[in-house]
Amino acid sequence: MPEPLNAPSSDSAASVPADPAATIILLRPARQQFEVLLLLRAQALKFAGGSWVFPGGRIEPDDAPGMLLESWDAARIGAARECQEEAGLTLDPDSFLPYSQWTTPELERRRFSTWFLIGCLDEDAEVIVDDGEIVDYQWLTPSAALQKHRQQQLSIMPPAYLTLLELSRLDSIEQARAFAQSREPIFYLPKMIKNDKEVSILYADDVAYHNGDLQQPGIRNRVTKGAQGWEYTHCPASSG
Incomplete structure (x- = not known):
């Protein structure tokens, strides 16, 4: 089983510690494709209020x-519990596959180190939201979710955006599971750069990851908030 991944060294000794968390990318078959379950967090919530998210939350003792709360075993049990609480769905945590792990950027006041897991569900299972933290739900294909995001109908955070982008290139649940099994879970420790009205989220191999110079020539691996939501740029080099 996967072990907790070690985060890269922090550049800020004053950053808020990241709490262990887990989220489940829940897939179901749909019209020879597959759909992903997205839940709407209540607008009043301090963290990700008004965002569409995968079921999940903080791992509890x-x-x-x-x-260890950071461990894979704790993550899959916590993700199953959160899915039951938020969406009324009972899942087998032993069936989950590790997908990735994300840590909230240091500039944020509330930070989480979150396992992303892959899980599957029968098509006819009923979703019942808790009507507290979660106020609505949608089953969408990854491509449809991204289209709604571009049309400003679906607010999502960068980890969900990049996950949906990856899944949109796959045709079936079988391919999604095979993709997850083909790699070690990727650890993401993004850095946030705010420049005028633009927000960029940088990943470790981006040329600007350490110095914040977004115009510097070199590797691009970042998402930027634009008029049509998040936009991903990944290329080996750029003249800027």
Whole structure:
């Protein structure tokens, strides 16, 4: 089983510690494709209020007594519990596959180190949102979710955006599971750069990751908030 991944060294000794968390990318078959479950967080919530997210949340000590909260075992148990609480769905945590791990940028006041897991569901399972933290839900193909985001009908955060972008290139649940199994979970420790009205999220191999110079020539691996939502740029080099 995967072990907790070690985060790169922080550049800021004053950054808020990241709490262990887990989220489940829940897939179901649909019209020879597959759909992903997205939940709408209540607008009043301090973290990601008004955003569409995968089911998930903080890993609690009761999820895995005697285990590290950062561990894979704790993550899959916590993700299953959160899905039950938020969406009324009972899942088998032993069936989950590790997909990625994301840590909130240091500039944020509330930070999480979150396992992203792949899970599957029968087409006819009923979703019942808790009507507290979660106020609505949608089953969408990854491509449809991205289109709604571009049309400003679906607010999502960068981890969900990049996950949906990856899944949109796959044709079936089988391909999604095979893709997850073909790689080690990727650890993301993004950095946020705010420049005038633009926000960029940089990943570790981006040329500007350490110095914040967005115009510097070199590798681009970043998402930027534009008029049509998040836009991903990934190329080996750029003249700027």
